[in-house]
Amino acid sequence: MLSDVTDFLTSGGPVLYGILLISIILWILILDRYWFFTRESQTLCRQQQDKWQSLESHETWHALKIRNQLVSQTQIEFERYRSVIQLLVVICPLMGLLGTVTGMINVFDVMAITGTGNARAMASGISMATVPTMAGMVVSLVGLYFKTRFDGMAKKQLDIFKDRLLK
Numbered sequence: 001m002l003s004d005v006t007d008f009l010t011s012g013g014p015v016l017y018g019i020l021l022i023s024i025i026l027w028i029l030i031l032d033r034y035w036f037f038t039r040e041s042q043t044l045c046r047q048q049q050d051k052w053q054s055l056e057s058h059e060t061w062h063a064l065k066i067r068n069q070l071v072s073q074t075q076i077e078f079e080r081y082r083s084v085i086q087l088l089v090v091i092c093p094l095m096g097l098l099g100t101v102t103g104m105i106n107v108f109d110v111m112a113i114t115g116t117g118n119a120r121a122m123a124s125g126i127s128m129a130t131v132p133t134m135a136g137m138v139v140s141l142v143g144l145y146f147k148t149r150f151d152g153m154a155k156k157q158l159d160i161f162k163d164r165l166l167k
Contacts, residue, residue: 008131011124011127011128011131012099012127012128012131012132012135013099013102013103013106013128013131013132014102015095015096015098015099015102015132016099016131016132016135018095019092019095019096019099019132019135019136019139020135022088022091022092022095022139023092023139025088026085026088026089026092026139026142026143029081029084029085029088030085030143030146032081033080033081033082033085033146033150034146034150036077036080037150037153037154037157041077041078041157044074044077045074045157045160045161045164048070048073048074048161048165049161049164049165051066051070052066052067052070052165067165070165071158071161071162071165074158074161075154075158078154078157078158079154082147082150082151082154085143085146085147085150086147088143089140089143089144089147090140092136092137092139092140092143093133093136093137093140094136095132095136096132096133096134096135096136096137096140097133097136098132099128099129099131099132099133099135099136100129100130100132100133101129102128102129103125103126103127103128103129103130103131103132104125104129105125106124106125106128106129107122107125107126107129108125109125110122110124110125
């Protein structure tokens with residue numbers, strides 16, 4: 001199995017190693033955010049709600065400013081790493097495009113040296129042109145799915161948290 005992965009990375013050229021690095025970073029961030037939203041966010045909301053409940057009055061100007069602060073702190077935690085995930089999602093197709101360009105440059109180099117009749121020599125360059133594009137798109141689509149899912153989870157949980165502070 002390791003040799004298959006190595007062959008795949010070799011067929012895609014050096015850009016594919018960059019896409020692999022981006023995908024590893026992306027998955028680390030996705031797992032972190034998934035852990036946060038499934039395990040830690042409820043605890044954070046409960047702690048913030050306890051701070052709100054410990055106030056004597058909830059109707060004063062000062063209390064409303066504290067409420068806004070608690071909501072902002074919670075929102076910051078909900079948004080952590082989501083912009084980095086979005087950035088990596090945008091970078092992946094661009095890295096794939098870079099792989100396409102470098103692969104096509106290889107094809108043109110082979111054509112310049114051997115002529116247009118050697119299809120076997122051009123095949124490695126064509127593979128180097130198409131594999132990174134596919135890999136970049138796949139990583140980007142997976143990242144986009146989780147980014148959208150985390151946006152929805154954050155909005156839902158933040159709305160519930162805000163409603164609980166009003167009670």
